[in-house]
Amino acid sequence: xxxxxxxxxxxxxxxxxxxxxxxxxxxxxLEDISMVYGVNGKSHTALSNVNLDIKNGEFISLIGPSxxxxxxxxxxxxxxxxxxxxxxxxxxEPVIKPGPECGIVFQDYSLFPWMTAYENIFFAVEHANKSxxxxxxxxxxxxxxxxxxxxxxxxxYPGTLSGGMKQRVSIARMFAMHPKVFLMDEPFGALDSLNxxxxxxxxxxxxxxxESRNTVLFVTHDVDEALLLSDRIGIMSSTPGKIEEIIDIPxxxxxxxxxxxxxxxxxxxxxxxxxxxxCEMQEIIESQQAQKEAL
Numbered sequence: 001x002x003x004x005x006x007x008x009x010x011x012x013x014x015x016x017x018x019x020x021x022x023x024x025x026x027x028x029x030l031e032d033i034s035m036v037y038g039v040n041g042k043s044h045t046a047l048s049n050v051n052l053d054i055k056n057g058e059f060i061s062l063i064g065p066s067x068x069x070x071x072x073x074x075x076x077x078x079x080x081x082x083x084x085x086x087x088x089x090x091x092x093e094p095v096i097k098p099g100p101e102c103g104i105v106f107q108d109y110s111l112f113p114w115m116t117a118y119e120n121i122f123f124a125v126e127h128a129n130k131s132x133x134x135x136x137x138x139x140x141x142x143x144x145x146x147x148x149x150x151x152x153x154x155x156x157y158p159g160t161l162s163g164g165m166k167q168r169v170s171i172a173r174m175f176a177m178h179p180k181v182f183l184m185d186e187p188f189g190a191l192d193s194l195n196x197x198x199x200x201x202x203x204x205x206x207x208x209x210x211e212s213r214n215t216v217l218f219v220t221h222d223v224d225e226a227l228l229l230s231d232r233i234g235i236m237s238s239t240p241g242k243i244e245e246i247i248d249i250p251x252x253x254x255x256x257x258x259x260x261x262x263x264x265x266x267x268x269x270x271x272x273x274x275x276x277x278x279c280e281m282q283e284i285i286e287s288q289q290a291q292k293e294a295l
Contacts, residue, residue, distance in 0.1 A: 025214045026091040026101075026180045028054040028077060033086035034240075035072055046072050048240035050086070057213035061226040062234045062243075063277065069241030070219040074185045077217065078102045090181060100128040103179035103214075105187040109166040111158040117169045118145060118154035121176050128177040144172040147206065164195035168202065175206055182207075182216040189221065197257075200225060208253060223273045227266060228257055235276055245276070 035047040047069040054060050062070045075081040077088055079098040088095040090102070104110075111120050121141040125132070132140070145151050148168040158166050167187060174182060187203075188196045207214065220226050226233050227249060235245045247269070251260055260266055 025057060025212055027056050027089075028052070028181055028215055028217060029089040030073070030077070031087045031089075033073075033076065033083045033088065035069065035076065035081070036084045045240040047083075048242050050242055052234065052243055052246075054215055054217060057215055059207070059216040059218065059229055059231045060234060061218045061220055061230040061232075062236055063220060063223065063226055063273065064236030064241065065238045065277070066221075068236045068238050070236060071185050072241070074104070074183045074217065074219060077181070078104055078183055100177065101180040102183055103174035103177050103181070104183045105167070105170045105174050105185070107186040107189045109158065109163075109170050111166060111169060111173075113158050116155050116157055117150055117161065117165075118142070120158070120169055121145060121173045124173045125176050128179070140176050144176040145169075147175070148172045148202065162195075163191055164199060167191065167199055171199075171203060171206070178212075180215070182214045182218075184216065184218045186219050186221065188225070196222075196225075200228060201257075204229060204255070223270055223277070224261070226273070227251075227269060228255060228260065233273070235273070247273075 030050055030052040033047055033050040034045065037044045037046060050069075050073065052060075052073075062073065064070055072081065076083050077090070077095060079095050079102070082096075093101075111117075112123070115123060118141055121144060122137055125140050126137045129137070129140075142151070142154070145154055148171060150165060150168055150172070153161065153165065158169070161169070170187070188199050191199060207216065218226075218229060230249050232249060233247045234243045235247070236242065237244045249269070250265060
């Protein structure tokens with residue numbers, strides 16, 4: 001296999017001389033998941049009877065109102081939190097605690113501020129793949145820094161990097177760990193529009209052109225982002241959160257945002273998603289207003 005990536009802004013992510021056999025990773029399954037939090041003697045149901053099957057190598061996005069439990073689902077699949085009810089499987093294995101099978105990217109980058117860009121990736125790879133030698137870990141860290149165009153910044157600390165650059169380090173770290181699944185919680189939400197476009201394209205190319213096709217669960221509030229990236233989109237209801245509908249995205253890959261966004265199917269899907277989200281928001285506003293009037 002030979003990969004050459006041109007990283008200048010004009011021709012970024014052009015893949016040359018590339019021959020590969022794609023290896024699909026694993027599946028994710030949520031069975032009747034409910035999550036109840038207790039606060040000051042009161043309970044709050046964040047999720048109620050959530051069921052979701054994500055196939056091997058599939059890219060699924062979740063969209064829905066703020067507070068509907070999208071981030072909670074990420075925490076549950078990763079093992080950071082334990083559901084009040086139900087079971088979660090990665091492949092055939094039940095999720096009972098955090099483990100190296102999950103690579104996670106959060107909105108806030110989650111880099112160690114006292115480590116350089118290179119050291120952040122080195123540390124993650126070393127702890128996720130204990131069978132690798134020091135030289136193999138070094139090579140892996142350098143390879144993925146190069147793939148996201150940050151070799152020149154390998155000795156820079158997170159505090160000196162822009163938001164887009166920090167998120168590139170986070171994505172490089174996730175890929176370098178070679179987890180079974182990718183969990184991404186609004187990873188581009190804090191970026192400006194140009195950096196967001198750049199990062200979406202970077203993610204798409206790294207995910208679709210690699211040796212393996214990882215299973216992805218991606219949380220976003222951005223309808224265009226979900227349509228560009230996803231194989232399917234799960235629409236969540238307001239609290240208590242549940243998956244109301246799953247929509248198949250009919251667009252073939254690879255995708256070009258410029259030609260895709262003008263198609264009739266794209267426009268219809270975008271309008272439908274906006275209408276569903278708008279109705280959800282209206283229900284929340286009306287419910288809050290009714291509660292105020294009842295007091």
